[in-house]
Amino acid sequence: MDMNVKKKLGLKEKYALMTRSLGWETSYEPMDAVFPQTRYEGIRIHDWDKWEDPFRLTMDAYWKYQAEKERKLYAIVDAYAQNNGHLGVTDARYINALKIFLSAVPSLEYNAHRGFARLGRELPGVGPQIACQMQAIDEIRHAQTQIHSLSNYNRFYNGFHDWKHMNDRLWYLSVPKSFFEDACTCGPFEFIIAIGFSFEYVLTNLVFVPFISGAAYNGDMGAMTFGFSAQSDEARHMTLGLEVIKFMLEQDPANLPIIQAWIDKWVWRGVRLLSIVAMLMDYMLPKRIMSWKEAWEVYFEENGMALFKDLARYGIKVPDCVELIKKEKDHLSHQAWNAFYTAGKMTNFHTWLPTEEEMDWLSSKYPDTFDRLYRPRFEHYREMEKQGKRFYNTTLPMLCQVCQIPMLFTEADDPTQISYRQVTHQGDKYHFCSDHCQHIFEREPDKYVEAWLPAHQIWQGNCFAEGADPGAPDFDPLKSVLDYWHLVYGRDNLDFEGSEDQKNFAAWRAQATRN
């Protein structure tokens, strides 16, 4: 009897059979009618078959490896929960970094899921369809695992008990929310350049690599595992982002100016979004691996610039905003922490002043700016605290119409001057934190006039507790806005020192070491 040993398919052969061969030309309906969203942005694609997925991942392999990742993840998440892993973190201040991360990021992941699911449907090529479908499933996995992980912290610590409600309302969370909603309301090609290329390739390393490694360094196995599990998909997403841009640029030279404008816009939008990560790394990790500036130099200046050098062959230029970013890297985290410290009545996390030792670390990492500009400010606040006059901002900040960040950034060459731009559009004034946000607005004013800016909405009376009467003599606007956000004054906000979190952590940690 002849035994035919079945030859195992090679990777390229298998990829061809299990992706390309799954597509077909529609006959009942014209292809243009089946894929109606691919023309209005002006991108020209002549041959979708030129698309190459470098990982050549097929669905069968995808499920196999994703299942393995999930098993590893949940084994660690369970072990972490069963072993009261949260008590192993360096210092309960650290939990506040997680409050920000887990209040902001799951909805970004979910919106990324929506965006890629749409692309999986709308892009005509079968290669990108499959890659986008995989990414859509990855992103919803990230949202789910982060929400699961969140429950291991919010049962013990205050402030992120109702993250989804806050995500739609709380002032600073409108920054990440509006970033992704801006991307999701773009055409499919802009979305993939915005998220697949500018965000995933150029910037996500800065969110997930040094910060999550920092979580591990601070004893947080829970955040380490969901962070790295998500990031293991990210490498594939980055490769997709790079493939997308090469493919679009190679298809038609007319695509270049359109893509360049999107890169200019989305690199800047992403960098503004990361301001908060800068602050998490420099101010909120009790033990720090590297400063924000160092992470920026490795992952943006070294890695990102290698990418732009490579794309120069197509005529892609480094975005103009990079010049400004270079100057801002010495200031960003300090200005952001200053803003949150002074807004500490309106946050869902606790704030504090850096200790002497932490300030020495900051001055060693930021020798040109920290001692000169920021240490004196923190020392002044410390003096005020000692006198029982802890400084809180009692007014609402002006927000940038595009990035929605309060006007906290300074002029590139004058750190004593707030950077402030304004434009009049159809009789109304709009405000911006920078030239780059202003230019983004000027290209698409009709889109950005629709922005839901939390500070403006509060002034308009749209963010008070249900049934509140702002005209009543004893009306407390701050209290009412906190009610609207589902935050409790004195429990979820204010200083870490003296907080319920601080007391509970100390008591529970003591219980862990004796009867």
Add this chain to the structure above:
Amino acid sequence: MSKVFIALQANEDSRCIVDAIVADNPEATVNLQPAMVKIDMPGRLVIRRTSIEERLGRDFDLQEVQVHLISLSGHVDETEDELTLSWDR
């Protein structure tokens, strides 16, 4: 020349993967960070299936790297035998 890099979670499997990468790419720099390993290499980095199999003592599908991967840079080219990261093309 621009550097490429690969970052892996620090675990039992990736210890062998890192050893294999270092053996096959003598100019690579290994940077240990909490819970992760970042390997930098000027220009081009090659990961060979057989080198990993020798160290793991079992068959290894290069796509398994995805389970341990944190990040990478450069253009990716993957076959059954090699995963290559490079900026030259």
